[in-house]
Amino acid sequence: MLERTAPRTGGWSSAAPSWLIAQFPAPLRGAAVPPLHPGAWWLWALALGTAATRTTNPLLLALLIATSAYVVATCRPNAPWARSYSVFFKLALAVLLIRLVFAVLLGSPLPGTHVIVTLPEIPLPDWAQGIRLGGKVTVETVLIAFYDGLRLATLLICVGAANSLANPTRLLKSLPGALYEIGVAVVVALTYAPNLIADVQRLRAARRLRGRPDTGFRGLLQVALPVLEGALERSVALAAAMDARGYGRTADVPPRVRRTTTALTLGGLLGVCAGTYGLLTADGGTYGLPVLLAGVVAALAGLRLGSRRSPRTRYRPDRWDVRAWLVAGSGAAVAALLTLAADRMPEALNPGVIPLVAPTLPLWPAAAVLLGLLPAFISPTPRTPAVTKEPS
16 A cells, blocks of 8 residues: 655644735745744743733732743744743742742841741841841741742743744844844853753753663763763854854954944943933933933944944845734733833732732733733744545
């Protein structure tokens, strides 16, 4: 019996709406879904992290974590660097646990009335006032530590979502020429964790196939040495590849252009800092926004001029299309709405601990967090077509 398989033809995912497909040229509609711009994923994740810093409500923070997890499960590609989300999740849990342990053992004395347990207290000298070792552990102290630790854990999980969704190599291609050297260093740093995780998973699987232990102190030690050796070999290969591609070489530009570039870039960054400070203070509301906009324009002009010193070309650059605007806009909407809610509803977004108040789920801030689910519907992972078998 001979079997004939249907040819694999990449196509748009059925989850993509028809109006979104119409935004692309006709030849692309029958091809595979073009990948989303990696900068859109980072803007979306950083916006969710910004929203997490505006609240200590555990219900809203849990909703942010669930939103990022659903988008990662729906949109994550099948690549080694895309498997780092679970590791960041475990790291966030470890941070939360460490925060709770420090609050119990080294917490400052708070006026709490609900005592959980009383530990033996070690007296400290006068210069260490405000810190205690042991003593009464109250519900209020544990809740304050839990709220702060959960907020930091949510921020780490959002960064892990960006690492799992955005291809760092494609992100490097999208940077302007003036930031190319800095971008390479940042991308190498960002790819360290995904590559390390992929190496550990590969070596543990190889040890299991050989019937050798891959857990415990001995197993981790025997896995760590090959991982470090592979990281060293990868760094040497990366350095050779960067040298062969002319990394660090610049074009000759007139001194006047270099001075103008430096002045515009530094002045723009100072303007951005001053404008941001003005927006965050009550007295600088009048000049904050104009100074911020002027700083952004000057910094962009400086980056544009600085790109002349880095003569390089881009092969098939990523397009910032409608989907990228929608993904980045959904994250920005979540951050903006939760910032507004923090000003309008401070009691709901930051529940009180002294006196003890049970957190409640505010409706419209929770609905604002759900806007972060938009990327799961407009940019899902392309589905592999099913293989049909027909009798010959």
